[in-house]
Amino acid sequence: MRPLGALLVLVGVALLLRSTALSALAARGVVVDVLAFATAMWALRYGESWGATFGFVLGLAADLDAAHWMGRHALLLALMGYAVGRLSRTLVRDSARTQLVLLAIATLTHQVWSAAFELDRLESWPYLLQRVLVAALLTAPLGTLLLSLLRRASGQPLFGHAVLESGPSS
Amino acid sequence: MGGFLPPAERRSSALLGLYTALSLLLLILGDRLPQASLRGVGAWIFAPIDRIVLTADRMAAAWHENQRLHQAVAELMIENQHLRAAGIENQRLREELGLPAYHGFTLRPVEVLALSGEAVPAAATLSAGTHQGVHEGDPVMTREGLLGRIGESYPTLSRVVLLTDLNSAVAAEVESTGVLGVLRFTTAPRPRLVLTSVPLADTVRIGQQVLTSGLSRRYPRQLPIGRVSRLGRDASGLMQDVEVEPFARLSRIRHAFVLVRPAAPGDHP
Numbered sequence: 015m016r017p018l019g020a021l022l023v024l025v026g027v028a029l030l031l032r033s034t035a036l037s038a039l040a041a042r043g044v045v046v047d048v049l050a051f052a053t054a055m056w057a058l059r060y061g062e063s064w065g066a067t068f069g070f071v072l073g074l075a076a077d078l079d080a081a082h083w084m085g086r087h088a089l090l091l092a093l094m095g096y097a098v099g100r101l102s103r104t105l106v107r108d109s110a111r112t113q114l115v116l117l118a119i120a121t122l123t124h125q126v127w128s129a130a131f132e133l134d135r136l137e138s139w140p141y142l143l144q145r146v147l148v149a150a151l152l153t154a155p156l157g158t159l160l161l162s163l164l165r166r167a168s169g170q171p172l173f174g175h176a177v178l179e180s181g182p183s184s
Numbered sequence: 185m186g187g188f189l190p191p192a193e194r195r196s197s198a199l200l201g202l203y204t205a206l207s208l209l210l211l212i213l214g215d216r217l218p219q220a221s222l223r224g225v226g227a228w229i230f231a232p233i234d235r236i237v238l239t240a241d242r243m244a245a246a247w248h249e250n251q252r253l254h255q256a257v258a259e260l261m262i263e264n265q266h267l268r269a270a271g272i273e274n275q276r277l278r279e280e281l282g283l284p285a286y287h288g289f290t291l292r293p294v295e296v297l298a299l300s301g302e303a304v305p306a307a308a309t310l311s312a313g314t315h316q317g318v319h320e321g322d323p324v325m326t327r328e329g330l331l332g333r334i335g336e337s338y339p340t341l342s343r344v345v346l347l348t349d350l351n352s353a354v355a356a357e358v359e360s361t362g363v364l365g366v367l368r369f370t371t372a373p374r375p376r377l378v379l380t381s382v383p384l385a386d387t388v389r390i391g392q393q394v395l396t397s398g399l400s401r402r403y404p405r406q407l408p409i410g411r412v413s414r415l416g417r418d419a420s421g422l423m424q425d426v427e428v429e430p431f432a433r434l435s436r437i438r439h440a441f442v443l444v445r446p447a448a449p450g451d452h453p
Binding site for chain 1 (some may be wrong): 199203210214215217223225229236414435
């Protein structure tokens with residue numbers, strides 16, 4: 015039950031951040047993709063089952079909160095959670111370099127997917143491309159920095175324990 | 185596929201399949217789903233979060249406003265002390281010069297219920313009338329400046345003729361120089377307030393304040409109206425065309441003050 019409670023709390027926090035501080039930043043062109051970050055980190059810690067579940071729940075909640083058809087975020091974040099969870103078995107999860115690359119790929123994928131739905135006119139692609147790149151360039155280092163700070167604060171590796179590797183579903 | 189995979193992987197694959205199918209279903213059937221109801225559910229779920237954000241936002245705004253108001257109160261208290269001393273001095277000087285005594289006004293706060301008029305509002309309905317001591321002819325202003333005067337007064341409501349009424353005319357003067365004129369509203373070539381009947385020889389500068397002169401007896405003296413925003417010549421070329429930008433935001437008023445005259449001997453409403 016513990017991961018379920020943590021999942022709901024993290025979903026709430028991610029959505030709260032997205033609709034407040036991050037949305038104010040996004041209006042100024044500073045896009046930080048908290049959905050991709052939260053999904054990737056959760057999947058990295060708890061594996062593919064919980065990663066997919068977290069991605070689906072977070073995506074569905076984000077879809078409900080937005081004015082577009084549902085399923086858009088849910089589909090990609092569920093796939094992303096699953097993929098990152100599968101990759102986490104073979105990666106050095108506490109390496110900052112791994113986290114940086116994973117976050118950059120996750121953000122790029124999520125942003126490109128979201129931008130694909132907004133590409134109604136050919137003239138809008140430079141703006142969307144800029145948004146995708148800015149999001150990836152900001153989210154990856156900021157996320158890595160945040161994880162490094164959390165690791166320092168907790169005094170132990172965030173993802174390294176073998177007990178947590180398989181997650182509650184396995 | 186399930187047979188080749190260990191149980192944990194089978195479960196995660198099944199979960200992924202379920203989530204993918206659900207998401208695709210939502211995407212494909214998007215227009216057939218009751219989106220409004222679903223968003224209603226979403227709004228209900230997110231309402232506590234929105235409330236937290238709103239409360240935090242309001243508290244932050246209130247904190248900033250409180251700081252600003254504290255500063256304003258301190259400044260106004262100092263200014264009030266100066267004005268009180270100046271008022272006493274003025275009263276004494278008027279007595280020595282034999283000028284009639286100045287009667288102050290009582291500010292009665294009222295709510296603006298409605299604005300009427302095409303494009304630029306020309307009249308407003310107030311939430312107070314004769315029962316509240318509001319009578320025809322009483323000047324109406326906001327914290328920023330003059331709005332107009334009461335044109336009609338009913339038992340519990342009244343109607344203000346705003347400065348932007350085409351029939352409104354206010355005897356006004358330019359602060360410090362004392363240049364006199366009549367403030368009118370005109371729509372040609374665009375809607376604006378103009379201080380008319382100002383001779384070319386009189387010196388008026390952009391940025392100077394325009395106040396009521398008290399010469400028409402409809403408005404008391406020294407009520408702020410606006411600021412000179414543009415200078416030119418009128419159509420005849422014989423007078424100045426002094427454009428005035430009003431202090432009061434005439435299209436965005438929610439509250440106002442009626443200057444209720446005190447009952448003074450020989451004073452007619």
